Amino acid sequence: MTRAIKRLAVLTSGGDAPGMNAAIRAVVRTAIYNDLHVFGVERGYQGMIEGKIRRLETGDVGNIIQRGGTMLKTARSMEFMTPEGRARAYESLQAFDIDAIVAIGGNGTFTGAKVFSSEYDIPIVGVPGTIDNDLYGTDLTIGFDTAINTAMEAADKIRDTAYSHNRLFFVEVMGRHAGFIALHSAIGSGAGGVMIPENNYNIDDLVLHLKKSAKRQKPFGIIIVAEGNKEGGAAAVAKQVQERIENYDTKVTVIGHLQRGGSPTCIDRVLASRLGYEAVNALLAGKSNVMVGILNNDLSFTSFDDAINRTKPVNDSLMRMAQILAL
Numbered sequence: 001m002t003r004a005i006k007r008l009a010v011l012t013s014g015g016d017a018p019g020m021n022a023a024i025r026a027v028v029r030t031a032i033y034n035d036l037h038v039f040g041v042e043r044g045y046q047g048m049i050e051g052k053i054r055r056l057e058t059g060d061v062g063n064i065i066q067r068g069g070t071m072l073k074t075a076r077s078m079e080f081m082t083p084e085g086r087a088r089a090y091e092s093l094q095a096f097d098i099d100a101i102v103a104i105g106g107n108g109t110f111t112g113a114k115v116f117s118s119e120y121d122i123p124i125v126g127v128p129g130t131i132d133n134d135l136y137g138t139d140l141t142i143g144f145d146t147a148i149n150t151a152m153e154a155a156d157k158i159r160d161t162a163y164s165h166n167r168l169f170f171v172e173v174m175g176r177h178a179g180f181i182a183l184h185s186a187i188g189s190g191a192g193g194v195m196i197p198e199n200n201y202n203i204d205d206l207v208l209h210l211k212k213s214a215k216r217q218k219p220f221g222i223i224i225v226a227e228g229n230k231e232g233g234a235a236a237v238a239k240q241v242q243e244r245i246e247n248y249d250t251k252v253t254v255i256g257h258l259q260r261g262g263s264p265t266c267i268d269r270v271l272a273s274r275l276g277y278e279a280v281n282a283l284l285a286g287k288s289n290v291m292v293g294i295l296n297n298d299l300s301f302t303s304f305d306d307a308i309n310r311t312k313p314v315n316d317s318l319m320r321m322a323q324i325l326a327l
């Protein structure tokens, strides 16, 4: 039998992602619309352990939809990985009579949610928020679109100086073990090459490709390297290429945490609003232990298990196209 939910907590955990605020706003306002009391947990699971929980009203989430980061702050909690930490977190929830949770985050967040809901009887629905876009069960995660635009704009700027100085730049982008940010920002910026963890494109292929470019007298370029690339990040790839082709003046740029900040794009704001709204509806409909996502523009629910453990494939034809267009 579905238990009536009256008091809902929302948290953001793991790496922040642009659009998380829009998701928090949607959760809070949808919950209030449905006559629930809503509470914000500060700094994710760590704040739950420490009892950093406060009531949120409609006005508390005003003027945040356009802001990057997360108004609730975030953390990667080591303590929540222990049974003692989770027991303390449950005590805090009980102190506030909280009977359901919306957890916004990525892989680590849903791993925590899965363990917690197996130990304690509290329904949790997850909202995918990570720039990496590496969650199975949703076409896009909140923050990905903003991050690829940031990475693309950075690559555009680097291209100006690469062209002016006849230099070859290796630009490293985030993504942890996934190459989605690299692939999309490479296509968008017209990069001369892209290296991602998901395929077998290696240094030999890249060197061959660069030799072809050199033949047609192209003395500058940008190669986008995913941080999780099997042959190493941008510095390692640049070093190996330099050892094999001497006539390039090479430079390395790591875009880093720039990719995590900034005002979310409209796509991210709409996605986050939709997912936050649907997460509350899902809890009210009795769903638990699932991530809400969008697949082919339709709402979808994926078990935490699948969202975390199944691999979201990179579109092979996009990768092939990126290589062909980079010739």
Ligand code: F6P
Residues within 6 Å of the ligand: 015, 106, 130, 131, 132, 174, 175, 176, 227, 260
């Ligand atoms: O998961 C988001 C992400 O930005 C990854 O792309 C990156 O590998 C990681 O977080 C960096 O984490 P931190 O900010 O904790 O160093």
